[in-house]
Amino acid sequence: xxxTPILEELNDAQRQAVTAPAxxxxxxxxxxxxxxxxxxxxxxWLIDVEGVSPHxxxxxxxxxxxxxxxxxRIEELLKVPxxxxxxxxxxxxxxxxxxxxxxxxxxxQGFQIIDSDDQLRLxxxxxxxxxxxDSRWVPxxxxxxINAQKDEGLRPQHLDDDxxxxxxxxxxxxxxxxxxxxxxxxxxxAELLLRAHELLRDNDELLAHYRRRFQHLLVDEFQDTNAxxxxxLRLLAGGDGVPFVVGDDDQSIYRWRGARVEHIHQxxxxxxxxxxxxxxxxxxxxxxxxxxxxAVIANNASRLGKxxxxxxxxxxxxxxxxxxxxxxxxxxxxxxxxxxxxxGNLRADxxxxxxxxxxSRVLEEGLINARIPYRVYGGLRFFERMEIKDAxxxxxxxxxxxxxxxFERIVNKPTRGIGARxxxxxxxxxxxxxxxxxxxxxxxASDDLNGRAANAVNxxxxxxxxxxxxxxGLELHDKVDHVIHLSGLAEFFKKEKGEKGETRVENLAELVxxxxxxxxxxxxxxxxxxxxxxxxxxxxxxGQADAWEDxxxxxxxxxxxxxxxxxxxxxxxxxxxxxxQRSIADPHGLEEERRLCYVGITRAKQTLYITHAExxxxxxxxxFSHPSRFIAEIPAEHVEExxxxxxxSRPLRSAAAPRRRQSATASGNELGIRLGQHVRHKKFGDGxxxxxxxxxxxxxxxxxxxxxxxxxxxxxxxxxxxx
DNA sequence: TACTATTTAATTTTT
DNA sequence: TTAAATAGTA
Numbered sequence: 001x002x003x004t005p006i007l008e009e010l011n012d013a014q015r016q017a018v019t020a021p022a023x024x025x026x027x028x029x030x031x032x033x034x035x036x037x038x039x040x041x042x043x044x045w046l047i048d049v050e051g052v053s054p055h056x057x058x059x060x061x062x063x064x065x066x067x068x069x070x071x072x073r074i075e076e077l078l079k080v081p082x083x084x085x086x087x088x089x090x091x092x093x094x095x096x097x098x099x100x101x102x103x104x105x106x107x108x109q110g111f112q113i114i115d116s117d118d119q120l121r122l123x124x125x126x127x128x129x130x131x132x133x134d135s136r137w138v139p140x141x142x143x144x145x146i147n148a149q150k151d152e153g154l155r156p157q158h159l160d161d162d163x164x165x166x167x168x169x170x171x172x173x174x175x176x177x178x179x180x181x182x183x184x185x186x187x188x189x190a191e192l193l194l195r196a197h198e199l200l201r202d203n204d205e206l207l208a209h210y211r212r213r214f215q216h217l218l219v220d221e222f223q224d225t226n227a228x229x230x231x232x233l234r235l236l237a238g239g240d241g242v243p244f245v246v247g248d249d250d251q252s253i254y255r256w257r258g259a260r261v262e263h264i265h266q267x268x269x270x271x272x273x274x275x276x277x278x279x280x281x282x283x284x285x286x287x288x289x290x291x292x293x294x295a296v297i298a299n300n301a302s303r304l305g306k307x308x309x310x311x312x313x314x315x316x317x318x319x320x321x322x323x324x325x326x327x328x329x330x331x332x333x334x335x336x337x338x339x340x341x342x343x344g345n346l347r348a349d350x351x352x353x354x355x356x357x358x359x360s361r362v363l364e365e366g367l368i369n370a371r372i373p374y375r376v377y378g379g380l381r382f383f384e385r386m387e388i389k390d391a392x393x394x395x396x397x398x399x400x401x402x403x404x405x406x407f408e409r410i411v412n413k414p415t416r417g418i419g420a421r422x423x424x425x426x427x428x429x430x431x432x433x434x435x436x437x438x439x440x441x442x443x444x445a446s447d448d449l450n451g452r453a454a455n456a457v458n459x460x461x462x463x464x465x466x467x468x469x470x471x472x473g474l475e476l477h478d479k480v481d482h483v484i485h486l487s488g489l490a491e492f493f494k495k496e497k498g499e500k501g502e503t504r505v506e507n508l509a510e511l512v513x514x515x516x517x518x519x520x521x522x523x524x525x526x527x528x529x530x531x532x533x534x535x536x537x538x539x540x541x542x543g544q545a546d547a548w549e550d551x552x553x554x555x556x557x558x559x560x561x562x563x564x565x566x567x568x569x570x571x572x573x574x575x576x577x578x579x580x581q582r583s584i585a586d587p588h589g590l591e592e593e594r595r596l597c598y599v600g601i602t603r604a605k606q607t608l609y610i611t612h613a614e615x616x617x618x619x620x621x622x623x624f625s626h627p628s629r630f631i632a633e634i635p636a637e638h639v640e641e642x643x644x645x646x647x648x649s650r651p652l653r654s655a656a657a658p659r660r661r662q663s664a665t666a667s668g669n670e671l672g673i674r675l676g677q678h679v680r681h682k683k684f685g686d687g688x689x690x691x692x693x694x695x696x697x698x699x700x701x702x703x704x705x706x707x708x709x710x711x712x713x714x715x716x717x718x719x720x721x722x723x
Numbered sequence: 724t725a726c727t728a729t730t731t732a733a734t735t736t737t738t
Numbered sequence: 739t740t741a742a743a744t745a746g747t748a
Contacts, residue, residue: 620739
């Protein structure tokens with residue numbers, strides 16, 4: 001056996017990881033240290049050298065993109081397709097198990113996946129139904145609560161109300177939400193994981209089967225696992241499975257959505273004798289950039305400890321620019337980009353990173369003026385677009401008549417005379433009889449409704465039936481095409497004025513071609529339509545799938561994780577913005593911001609610019625701020641302050657000083673805000689101040705309102721009246 | 724029912 | 739500022 005292709009081009013640490021014996025292994029892989037490479041080569045090593053069947057391997061990632069890349073690279077290395085190798089996201093794999101064992105999972109065979117938008121709508125509807133005041137019980141917060149519980153593996157019956165009526169209500173809403181989902185055969189993202197965990201936990205034979213099958217478990221981005229994902233892994237690894245997990249505690253930036261770095265420590269406890277390999281040699285950045293990143297992250301306590309190094313050149317210093325305001329900041333960035341492009345570099349090799357999406361606007365304006373093509377990451381994805389979701393809702397209803405979520409979405413879209421009144425009656429009936437809207441519609445249309453409404457409901461229901469009948473046996477894309485036109489959606493959006501309607505119609509056409517090119521997996525053994533719908537929910541598609549033009553890349557630092565660029569700008573490095581105001585007070589939060597900073601810095605291969613503005617317009621108000629504390633954490637020898645080549649024309653009134661004083665007066669204390677102070681809010685009524693934080697326009701107070709409960713309010717917006 | 728005025732609050736995001 | 743949700747009007 002010639003193992004050279006698998007082992008050559010690996011450094012010692014990487015090779016050690018790849019060739020580790022069949023024992024639990026934890027690979028701490030710093031930024032740019034070849035994490036994916038190790039995973040890919042490990043898989044190849046197991047299959048090619050150790051003779052492990054691809055069938056016995058399970059590889060888990062967090063994104064579809066990572067999963068696809070891993071499969072691709074393994075096949076490239078082995079030069080043979082590996083069909084039986086399970087590679088996928090946690091959600092994708094959980095979904096696959098649930099489809100195969102829907103009975104054991106206590107799900108209807110045709111269950112549907114709902115995304116967070118569907119979930120939120122469902123919760124809103126639930127609140128209306130139960131006549132719960134949605135200003136006191138904010139749907140978003142309920143959604144957050146439910147998902148947080150599920151991420152921890154907790155069902156309503158596991159939760160204690162602690163004699164807190166607030167919490168009691170939350171739990172009860174969680175319970176009702178579950179009932180609705182179960183009735184409609186709807187599964188949200190967190191539910192996929194939770195169900196899959198329970199499926200294995202409660203079915204000895206199934207568990208034994210999968211444990212026997214998966215001898216090796218490869219996990220990517222391990223620091224991002226949440227409680228339920230980790231529990232699922234641990235269950236699967238069981239006695240004999242060999243977990244091989246790769247992660248970087250310093251790049252854990254998703255604590256706020258349930259990820260727990262602590263699993264890295266937990267892993268070593270749960271799997272005694274774990275082999276730990278650290279990958280510290282970096283192949284991406286210059287020594288200067290690495291030293292800066294190392295120095296910044298060193299300020300975090302409770303790290304595993306790791307120091308990136310490189311054999312490469314020292315490189316140029318990191319440039320820091322103090323802009324006058326955000327416009328000046330944008331101008332500066334664009335000036336440097338011009339130089340970069342003029343020197344014959346690719347625009348696509350440069351990226352502008354920022355903390356929050358709102359920052360992109362000014363930069364975009366500048367880029368448009370300078371006629372530099374750019375692409376903003378994030379934003380609406382293909383399958384999340386309204387018209388696409390509408391069309392999918394019809395398809396889902398065809399597949400499962402009890403899907404209330406889809407029913408409500410399109411029952412009157414396009415308008416067909418089924419108004420609020422009628423719907424209200426149907427909801428009441430559905431509630432009283434614990435049945436779906438579809439059944440309620442059928443029951444009500446025959447007796448309770450007046451003629452016109454009954455006709456409308458009947459027409460809608462027979463439309464769906466007709467679509468189901470006429471599309472039976474058709475190819476998937478013909479089905480989609482048929483539904484788009486029969487439903488009247490195409491016509492409906494065509495009438496929408498402006499370019500918007502046009503795009504929508506185009507998108508619907510695009511949906512048909514997406515269906516055309518969709519290849520059902522023969523191994524899945526389910527109706528192609530259902531598989532397509534699941535695919536749409538699990539893989540929302542590209543944001544701006546614009547053709548491959550050479551573009552400057554704009555994105556948040558979160559979305560930049562895993563990417564690299566020769567030229568990087570980190571903008572808005574100001575205290576309050578980055579680290580963000582909301583995280584600044586909490587030590588955990590601040591450390592996570594610092595990790596984010598570490599991620600940002602390590603995206604750069606050659607050149608890194610850091611900019612901050614002395615004055616920034618936020619929410620329509622001018623704010624003064626200090627350079628981010630993270631800038632000061634970079635050793636001075638790696639930094640070069642950039643002075644503007646041409647003096648920026650500052651407004652004559654040397655604005656900074658007097659205004660700074662002004663903004664200080666807006667801070668809490670000087671307004672007479674103190675803990676225990678009684679205040680009145682226009683909407684929430686009377687309350688008492690429990691807590692306050694921040695300064696200036698960012699100052700926030702926590703108020704316990706008599707009737708509305710506890711809320712955090714931004715002082716400069718809340719208009720609190722002192723009592 | 725569709726359009727317009729008003730109100731409200733204000734990270735990060737993948738599945 | 740501005741986006742989104744809500745309330746009010748034609």
